[in-house]
Amino acid sequence: MHEIINYEPAEAFGKELLGRLASVGIVQGQPFEPDARMQKIFEQAAQEGVAMSRVIAFDSRQPDAVVYPGLKWESPFIGNSSTFDPDGYFNLEARTTFHFTADGITPAMAMQMPEGKGSRYQTTYKDRNGNYLDGSKTYKLTMPPKVPVALFWAVTVYDPWTRSEIQSQPYPSISSQQEKPPVVNADGTIDIYFSNEKPKNVSDSNWIPTLPDQGFFVYIRYYGPLKPFNDKSWVPNDVVLVE
Template identity: 40%
Template sequence: MAHSKAKTMFILAALASVSLIQGAPAWANGTSGYTFEQGFPTAETSARAYDDADLQRAITAYRFWYPTVSVEGIFNGNRAVGINDNEAMGVAAAGPRQVGFTLNSDTPYGSATIDVSKGPMVIELREGAYIGLVNDHNQGWVQDMGIPGPDAGKGGKHLIVGPDYKGAIPEGYLVGHTPTYKNVAAVRALPVGGDQQKALEALKAIKIYPLAEAADPKPIKVVDTTEMAMDSTSLKWEDNIQFWQKLNEIIQQEPIVEKYLPMYGLLSALGIEKGKDFNPDERMTAILEKAAREGRDQLLVSAFDSSRPDRFAWSDRKWEWAGLVPDSAQFETKAGVDMEARDRWFAQAIVTSPAMFRRTAGAGSLYWLGARDGTGAYLDGGKTYRLSIPQPVPGKLFWSVTVYDAQTRSEVQTDQDKAALRSLFELKDVKGTEPVDLYFGPEAPKGSDNRFIKTVPGRGWFAYIRIYGPEGPAFDGSWKPADFEEVK
């Protein structure tokens, strides 16, 4: 009898088990956080799933389209001071008053918004020490100019051709094809011998005009913005609904870029679609604002707390490569686009070019990021640090250390009104083979005035070391800077 009862209990348990397998899978019992009844979602589950899916789509879309909205910040920064598209180019010996993601004071800059919707535009450089590029509205690389470009610093006429142009392309031009109408042209003039004014004049000699006027060009005007306070960032949009409003404006203005079709599909699911009005309801607005905050924060984690071992420039230092994919302006690898590297770069910086990421001797320039001291602690604006730079620095041209506010990703703003120590300027008297000590903190240590950058208590900061014309020891480990060391 006992045996029969045990057998019956076993059979009932087996049947119950089969019932669970066939009719009530594990996810139906709440392990996913969703509730299903007889295999169907409850109303509460459906509502939550829709919200969760839209938030996931929105965060992915935010991270992908961030470079597009970021470059719009450059365009709007120019427009705010009267430098309109196809009408003017701004030039500046930049400093902390020009707010822009990791802009620097090493060389004067020139930038203009190039609109090719009405036909190709010409950018004419004379022979000289220029480093320039054109990026499209998504910060995709279009063309290098100057020393890293096809003119190799010997001068030339660069022709930027848009997606709709069907006309003939005349001979004698260095041609770059762009998939968007709006493009950023950015050019630096190297201050050879420390002559900053001469470099500014070289920028003012650049000519930009429509191809249609090539026979009798009337170049756009040049505006010196050195003393102007400018904001060329997307900071005011990046954590709220304005991010999506700006992105929608761009989607409406620009042609569809075919290789991004899946990402346009994500936007369509969120209510942003070319040819349609963007009017998110209260639910979608809340989701999009949350996605902007969380997406931005995820980008900053990629920028400043990556877990990738390949980020380190040297195994015994805290310095990291700012760009994680060598030689590719689009972060392409054999496995596909490195989205983490892409996120990391655009959270910190603007514009791309293959020349910016090369890790070979003779490359245009290289950038190392320092956000932590030698103990691994983040750099604190209320503390004082020493940075020892071995001499000579392996660069054919010059080198610098620039300090950035971690929240704005722009040069620190203090009453010192500078954020960089440069071999052509503040450090021009550094000679020999002994290391030079640089200082950073709220107050200058005694005797360090010309080798000191002021920081702000209560605000974190990070630094870039830049070497222009880097040589072999910068890559093979035989030369390397010290870590930041706190001075008690």
């Protein structure tokens, strides 16, 4: 932060934030040399801040987080606002949820775009029973027929510690536009499996490898969502544990 505030103009931060930083010795144009006591405080604060953010993001108490009542899919844009202030004040937990798990953001990612335009995002950290997803177990996500998108959809797996893509293969994702499309069932559904070892009789194009010693979470991206998605007449299934 000391490097950033000395690089950017003061107007980029505002007096409130600059005042908070000054209270811990970070002042624009002045050296930042915390003693051993302050270094210990900073280290503890960083650890506690990450722990708090992890709980806020992965076990949200925000009523608007859940997209479909009774299901585990959540919106990373709680309140459908990229500025996290739809009610006239900053929803700090909503903002933490997004920026702890993601990075870049634009208004179009959260706002209701015309049919077939823009993109929508949904995420889940838990299976249908409410248990956190475990890389040592096998799960299945069944996408209902005719995913309502004008462009394409994609399912991607992330590491809850780094919040980057899980390091199980170069691209831990399945997409409707991939070179070898996922196998479609006779009823039009598509089964996507998450597991450390590929289940028997499952195509490579329907399987995303996980790591056995860590958890994971899932994002679905819908590019060019259509009316059945927007009015919620089409609903994705929860991720289920395969016994």
